[in-house]
Amino acid sequence: MNSSLLAIRTLWIREVVRFYRDRSRVIGAIVPPVVFWFLIGSALGGGSGTAGGSNTYLQSLFPGTILLIVLFTAVFSTISIIEDRREGFLQGVLVAPVPRSTIVLGKIAGGATLAFLQALTFLIIAPFVGVPLAPERMPFVLAELWLSACALTGFGFWIAWRMDSTQGFHAIMNLLLIPMWMLSGSVFPISGAPTWLRWIMTVNPVTYCAAALQHGLAVGTSSGLPSPALSFIVTGLFCIAMVAASTWEVGREGRR
Amino acid sequence: MRDLNGEAIQTRQLRHDYPPSAAGKEPRAALRGVDLDVRRTELFGLLGPNGGGKTTLCRILTTALKPSSGTATVAGCGIAENPAGVRRKIGVVFQHPCLDRKLTVWENLLHQGHLYGLRGAALAERIREMLGRVGLSDRANELIENLSGGLKRRAEIAKSLLHRPEVLILDEPTSGLDPGARQDLWNYLRELQKADSVTILVATHLMEEAEKCDRLAIFDKGEVVALGSPASLKSEIGGDVVSIEAQGPEGIREEIRLKFGVEAMLIGNLLHIEWPQGHTFVPALIEAFPGRITSVTISKPSLEDVFIHRTRHRFWQEGVE
Numbered sequence: 001m002n003s004s005l006l007a008i009r010t011l012w013i014r015e016v017v018r019f020y021r022d023r024s025r026v027i028g029a030i031v032p033p034v035v036f037w038f039l040i041g042s043a044l045g046g047g048s049g050t051a052g053g054s055n056t057y058l059q060s061l062f063p064g065t066i067l068l069i070v071l072f073t074a075v076f077s078t079i080s081i082i083e084d085r086r087e088g089f090l091q092g093v094l095v096a097p098v099p100r101s102t103i104v105l106g107k108i109a110g111g112a113t114l115a116f117l118q119a120l121t122f123l124i125i126a127p128f129v130g131v132p133l134a135p136e137r138m139p140f141v142l143a144e145l146w147l148s149a150c151a152l153t154g155f156g157f158w159i160a161w162r163m164d165s166t167q168g169f170h171a172i173m174n175l176l177l178i179p180m181w182m183l184s185g186s187v188f189p190i191s192g193a194p195t196w197l198r199w200i201m202t203v204n205p206v207t208y209c210a211a212a213l214q215h216g217l218a219v220g221t222s223s224g225l226p227s228p229a230l231s232f233i234v235t236g237l238f239c240i241a242m243v244a245a246s247t248w249e250v251g252r253e254g255r256r
Numbered sequence: 257m258r259d260l261n262g263e264a265i266q267t268r269q270l271r272h273d274y275p276p277s278a279a280g281k282e283p284r285a286a287l288r289g290v291d292l293d294v295r296r297t298e299l300f301g302l303l304g305p306n307g308g309g310k311t312t313l314c315r316i317l318t319t320a321l322k323p324s325s326g327t328a329t330v331a332g333c334g335i336a337e338n339p340a341g342v343r344r345k346i347g348v349v350f351q352h353p354c355l356d357r358k359l360t361v362w363e364n365l366l367h368q369g370h371l372y373g374l375r376g377a378a379l380a381e382r383i384r385e386m387l388g389r390v391g392l393s394d395r396a397n398e399l400i401e402n403l404s405g406g407l408k409r410r411a412e413i414a415k416s417l418l419h420r421p422e423v424l425i426l427d428e429p430t431s432g433l434d435p436g437a438r439q440d441l442w443n444y445l446r447e448l449q450k451a452d453s454v455t456i457l458v459a460t461h462l463m464e465e466a467e468k469c470d471r472l473a474i475f476d477k478g479e480v481v482a483l484g485s486p487a488s489l490k491s492e493i494g495g496d497v498v499s500i501e502a503q504g505p506e507g508i509r510e511e512i513r514l515k516f517g518v519e520a521m522l523i524g525n526l527l528h529i530e531w532p533q534g535h536t537f538v539p540a541l542i543e544a545f546p547g548r549i550t551s552v553t554i555s556k557p558s559l560e561d562v563f564i565h566r567t568r569h570r571f572w573q574e575g576v577e
Contacts, residue, residue, distance in 0.1 A: 003373040006370050010366070010370035017359065022358065088350060088352040089355070089356050095348050096371040
């Protein structure tokens with residue numbers, strides 16, 4: 001293993017260890033989406049839901065909830081960048097003989113791992129709430145989950161790197177990420193939205209993450225959704241773009 | 257073995273300006289052309305008040321900050337030409353701790369080792385060795401956040417030395433430590449310097465710490481105002497320092513100049529006079545100004561007097577950064 005990989009791996013492991021050592025983070029990333037899912041799903045749902053044919057709204061909202069868990073975990077994990085900066089850990093890494101890209105890759109791999117594992121713990125209950133897990137679709141679902149996790153962690157990293165305070169980060173995240181999720185087709189289908197919203201939803205990369213998961217879990221209607229292949233490819237591009245943006249951001253000299 | 261030829265650190269006309277704090281304001285000069293030569297295996301001090309430029313210099317030498325102009329080499333590597341080389345050869349202890357508080361001492365050192373390309377049994381062995389050196393062997397599995405300030409600093413020193421750096425750069429390493437822990441840390445530094453032939457550059461604003469260095473550079477407003485061993489710096493003042501507290505110090509200052517032919521410096525509300533034999537001077541002084549002098553002290557010159565001598569102002573009067 002070369003020294004860059006060793007550095008990436010060590011930062012990756014650190015991220016995971018820190019997260020699981022802090023129980024409030026583990027709970028904070030998974031409970032709110034689940035409560036949200038249950039409340040909204042139950043309130044709006046019942047019978048033949050708004051979003052889908054034969055499924056209840058609770059079931060239709062399932063893929064979106066998984067995505068929300070990924071999103072929450074990714075966001076929580078990138079807050080650690082701001083803490084690392086404030087508590088000083090980052091300065092030690094910045095004077096170590098490793099390229100700065102190792103910081104980006106280590107952090108994103110770490111955050112994505114957490115988001116992925118948190119999503120899996122929720123995915124396991126799918127069969128108990130009437131969302132069947134078809135084995136032949138699982139590789140697609142897991143690959144999509146991993147890509148989405150990397151993309152959203154990358155997105156969080158890109159924003160967190162230049163932030164000084166966690167409060168500011170929360171504000172931006174609420175302003176950007178929650179609407180991105182709301183307008184991803186997870187809560188209401190694209191096909192039912194007014195034209196201007198449909199435009200926003202079409203250019204929203206999170207729409208494709210959501211669509212891929214809806215295909216993979218086969219709940220809700222697939223009419224009006226981008227195809228599985230397109231969804232997967234756009235998620236991949238989203239991921240690459242976010243890693244590239246983060247790397248570029250970190251490489252900028254003369255700041256701070 | 258180590259290459260002990262050449263200077264450990266060399267800077268030439270090193271300058272750094274921080275961008276203006278607001279539009280229309282001047283950029284703030286933190287370093288104004290600094291030339292330094294730190295010899296191999298020397299314990300070299302940077303002494304100066306806050307805002308004097310010490311931290312900026314440390315950040316430049318650790319490649320965390322690019323200078324506006326000028327050159328510097330550390331352990332034979334240019335900071336601009338070969339920053340990766342510099343990073344491999346230096347250990348850094350920052351003013352603010354850079355340990356991960358949520359991890360144990362051992363885990364912190366493990367990650368640090370990995371960042372420096374160390375791994376496996378060799379790394380574990382090295383961690384054990386370093387923990388032994390700083391007396392933390394029995395605390396290896398404790399979380400950093402549960403350690404006292406002094407122990408944290410020790411863990412940090414162990415961390416910075418894991419990869420056997422040639423040059424150790426410490427920026428105010430004792431800030432926030434109690435006197436016992438301070439003493440402790442300086443003892444470690446001395447030990448290190450002897451046992452491992454490490455060059456140590458340490459920034460401090462404390463006179464008593466600066467006294468312990470082999471040589472030191474005194475900084476003020478981004479410039480080196482004095483350079484040498486503590487003893488040689490103090491000897492340049494020659495004789496004693498007489499401080500006078502008096503009513504109407506301005507007037508007395510003028511009269512002293514006329515009567516004794518010596519320029520007294522008014523520092524705060526004290527008059528400072530450097531005089532070869534203080535004890536012969538004081539009686540004459542008291543007689544010359546009966547009833548107007550409230551107190552007189554004679555002392556051997558301290559580093560603070562050297563600072564005053566060179567800058568003509570008090571160590572702490574400048575604004576804090």
